[in-house]
Amino acid sequence: MIEKAGLPAAHLTAMTAMAKLAGANRILSSGLIPHPVGDPTRSHDEEVAWRKGQVQKALNAVATPLDEAMIFPDW
Amino acid sequence: MLRVAHYINQFFAGIGGEDKADAPFEVREGAVGPGRAFAMEFGDDAEIVQTLVCGDNAFHADPEANLEAAVAALAESKPDLLIAGPAFNAGRYGLACGAIAAAATEKLGIPALIGLYPEAPAVDVYRVRTVMMPTGDSAGSMKDAVASMAPMGLRLARGEPLSPAEEDGRIPIGYRKAVATEVPVAHRAVEMLLAKLKGEPFESEISLPEGAEPVPPAPAVDDLGEATIALVTEGGLVPEDNPDRIESSSATKWARYPIDMLRANTDPAFKSIHAGYDSQWVDADPNRMVPLDALEALRAEGVIGGIHDYFYATTGTGTTVTHGERIGGEIAKQLIADGVQAVIVTST
Missing domain, CATH: 3.40.50.2300 (Response regulator)
Structure with a gap:
C-alpha cells in the first residue's frame, strides 16, 4: 500500500515469495523469519556491519527504477 | 485398508x-x-x-x-x-x-x-x-x-x-475443465447478458483469482543523499507496556513511536508482541527488526539525507487482507504528510 501511494518501499524479509504474493514490489531476501535484519550467530560488531550492508541494499532498491515487482538478487 | x-x-x-x-x-x-x-x-x-x-x-x-x-x-x-x-x-x-x-x-x-x-x-x-x-x-x-x-x-x-x-466443497484449484453442454457458448453468453440487463441473477462461468492485484512500482528515489527514509515493520515491535494495545495477532491497529525512544530502548524498552514468531532475538536487540543502528550509521556517512522521526509498527500474523490494506494505506498517508521519500519495511 505504501508503493501504491507513490513511495518506494524496500521489503526485507526471509519469506520473499510471500512478500511477492502480498503485492510488494522491491523485495530483498534477508536474515531469518524471527530476525530479518539480525544475525545472532555473529559477534555484535559483525552483526551491525552485516545489518548495515542489508540496509544499504534496501536503499539501493528504493533508488532503482522498476517496471514490475522484483525480488532483488543478493548482490 | x-x-x-x-x-x-x-x-x-x-x-x-x-x-x-x-x-x-x-x-x-x-x-x-x-x-x-x-x-x-x-x-x-x-x-x-x-x-x-x-x-x-x-x-x-x-x-x-x-x-x-x-x-x-x-x-x-x-x-x-x-x-x-x-x-x-x-x-x-x-x-x-x-x-x-x-x-x-x-x-x-x-x-x-x-x-x-x-x-x-x-x-x-x-x-x-x-x-x-x-x-x-x-x-x-x-x-x-x-x-x-x-x-x-x-x-x-x-x-x-x-x-x-x-x-x-473444495477450494478451487483454479483451472477450468472442458465439459460438453447442450447449449452453445454464444447462447449462454447472450442469456447471461440479457439476465444482467434485466437485473436478474446469473452465474458467470469465469471466476477471477483473489490474489493481490499487482501494484505499479513507485518511482525510485533520485538522490538518496537528500532523502528522508522511514522504517516500518509488521514485526509487532512496541514499547514494553504496549500503550496502543496493538493485537498480538489478527491486528486491526498500527502505531508509530519516536526513533529517539527506540534508540534509548530503556524506560520503556521495546519488545515484540507478535504471536507468530519467537521474538527472543528481537527482544534482546530491536535493531534486528527495525534496523535503526544501521540506518543511523549510513546517515552519518551521508548515504541518506535523514531518518524520519518515527518508526511504524503493526502485527502481521492472522491479519486479514482488509485490515492489512487499510493499515498500509493509513501509514502511507502519514508518511507522505510527513515528507518521507522512501521506506524500508521489515517482515517476519
Whole structure:
C-alpha cells in the first residue's frame, strides 16, 4: 500500500515469495523469519556491519527504477 | 485398508510452540495429534501409517533438504494418500504443508490433501498443485476440518475423479475443465447478458483469482543523499507496556513511536508482541527488526539525507487482507504528510 501511494518501499524479509504474493514490489531476501535484519550467530560488531550492508541494499532498491515487482538478487 | 501418511508441525506434534519452531524434520510411526482424529473418522476404511513432523522455522530454513527427506520417507512407506495439516490460517505451516503435498504428488504420484483457511497465504501459492479443503481460521475448527477432509481424502486415495470444486466443497484449484453442454457458448453468453440487463441473477462461468492485484512500482528515489527514509515493520515491535494495545495477532491497529525512544530502548524498552514468531532475538536487540543502528550509521556517512522521526509498527500474523490494506494505506498517508521519500519495511 505504501508503493501504491507513490513511495518506494524496500521489503526485507526471509519469506520473499510471500512478500511477492502480498503485492510488494522491491523485495530483498534477508536474515531469518524471527530476525530479518539480525544475525545472532555473529559477534555484535559483525552483526551491525552485516545489518548495515542489508540496509544499504534496501536503499539501493528504493533508488532503482522498476517496471514490475522484483525480488532483488543478493548482490 | 487404505494407507495414509500425515504431515504436521511441531505444535500439533506436541513438541511445543514458537520456542520449538526449530524442531528438525522427523518421521514417526502411526498417527500423532490430529492424525488420531483422522484415524477415528476413517474407521475401517484407512489407517494413518506414518506421521511426518517438522518445526515451522526448521522447514523454511532449508526447504529443499526437508522436502527431500519427506519424499524419501513417503517413497519408503508408499501411502495411498498424504494429508497435510489442517494448517488453518497459519503462514509458515500452511506453506510447508503445500510444499510437501505438492512434492508427494509431483515426485511420487501420491494424491495429497491439505486443509487451509481460504485466505491463508499458502492457498494461492499451492492451489494449482494440490487439493485443498477449506477450514476455519484456527485450530478451534479442527473437528469440522477433519470431518470434511477425511471423506475427500478417501476419495483421492481410491483414485476417484474430482467433481467441480463447488460440488466437492473444495477450494478451487483454479483451472477450468472442458465439459460438453447442450447449449452453445454464444447462447449462454447472450442469456447471461440479457439476465444482467434485466437485473436478474446469473452465474458467470469465469471466476477471477483473489490474489493481490499487482501494484505499479513507485518511482525510485533520485538522490538518496537528500532523502528522508522511514522504517516500518509488521514485526509487532512496541514499547514494553504496549500503550496502543496493538493485537498480538489478527491486528486491526498500527502505531508509530519516536526513533529517539527506540534508540534509548530503556524506560520503556521495546519488545515484540507478535504471536507468530519467537521474538527472543528481537527482544534482546530491536535493531534486528527495525534496523535503526544501521540506518543511523549510513546517515552519518551521508548515504541518506535523514531518518524520519518515527518508526511504524503493526502485527502481521492472522491479519486479514482488509485490515492489512487499510493499515498500509493509513501509514502511507502519514508518511507522505510527513515528507518521507522512501521506506524500508521489515517482515517476519
